[in-house]
Amino acid sequence: xxxxxxxxxxxxxxxxxxxxxxxxxxxxxxxxxxxxxxxxxxxxxxxxxxxxxxxxxxxxxxxxxxxxxxxxxxxxxxxxxxxxxxxxxxxxxxxxxxxxxxxxxxxxxxxxxxxxxxxxxxxxxxxxxxxxxxxxxxxxxxxxxxxxxxxxxxxxxxxxxxxxxxxxxxxxxxxxxxxxxxxxxxxxxxxxxxxxxxxxxxxxxxxxxxxxxxxxxxxxxxxxxxxxxxxxxxxxxxxxxxxxxx
Ligand code: ADE
Numbered sequence: 455x456x457x458x459x460x461x462x463x464x465x466x467x468x469x470x471x472x473x474x475x476x477x478x479x480x481x482x483x484x485x486x487x488x489x490x491x492x493x494x495x496x497x498x499x500x501x502x503x504x505x506x507x508x509x510x511x512x513x514x515x516x517x518x519x520x521x522x523x524x525x526x527x528x529x530x531x532x533x534x535x536x537x538x539x540x541x542x543x544x545x546x547x548x549x550x551x552x553x554x555x556x557x558x559x560x561x562x563x564x565x566x567x568x569x570x571x572x573x574x575x576x577x578x579x580x581x582x583x584x585x586x587x588x589x590x591x592x593x594x595x596x597x598x599x600x601x602x603x604x605x606x607x608x609x610x611x612x613x614x615x616x617x618x619x620x621x622x623x624x625x626x627x628x629x630x631x632x633x634x635x636x637x638x639x640x641x642x643x644x645x646x647x648x649x650x651x652x653x654x655x656x657x658x659x660x661x662x663x664x665x666x667x668x669x670x671x672x673x674x675x676x677x678x679x680x681x682x683x684x685x686x687x688x689x690x691x692x693x694x695x696x697x698x699x700x
Pocket of ligand 1: 530531532618619620621639640641664665666667668
């Protein structure tokens with residue numbers, strides 16, 4: 455039984471791909487899927503592309519063609535809740551599509567036909583990722599100081615997704631007011647969650663906060679992705695896989 459690990463953009467998955475020993479590549483729907491073994495688990499690593507449709511298609515491919523037992527999404531997100539800072543890590547316990555709105559036919563955010571807006575992540579994988587993040591964040595990390603990051607924290611809770619890169623103070627305030635318990639915003643997790651619910655597969659979401667989803671000029675997004683976020687994804691996923699076999 456195989457575990458899928460997905461990111462939207464190449465730099466988000468690069469560090470994890472670099473430690474995948476056997477690299478059997480299969481291309482489906484223009485996406486490269488890399489099969490191998492990590493920390494005693496059969497895994498398939500793949501890039502979805504950015505956005506909910508790309509993530510949903512990728513999740514469906516992984517369920518149909520790779521018979522995965524669980525799916526994990528990792529990459530970056532914008533911090534929403536107060537105290538969720540650049541360099542922190544968020545493990546999604548629930549996911550919601552903030553741009554889903556079929557009202558007045560259905561309540562705002564509810565996915566028509568499912569009776570719900572919030573999709574719960576697998577408690578075991580979320581717990582393992584949070585435990586692993588705690589271990590990794592407590593270790594010194596060479597690149598953090600150059601981004602002015604001190605004592606990064608792991609948060610667990612609601613992650614929201616939509617087909618927008620949130621980059622204005624007004625938009626992020628509107629999201630915080632509408633969904634006060636949302637910790638972070640990104641563009642794929644809740645789409646993965648919906649497809650996983652359809653297929654009855656557990657899922658988990660692990661995000662490093664790259665920005666505050668506002669109009670502040672970001673430090674250096676590509677360098678942050680490569681030097682911090684990709685390394686956190688690798689180290690936290692590897693630690694969680696090791697905990698899962700322990
Ligand atoms: N991923 C990283 N930062 C984001 C943001 N501000 N909005 C949406 N997705 C993101």
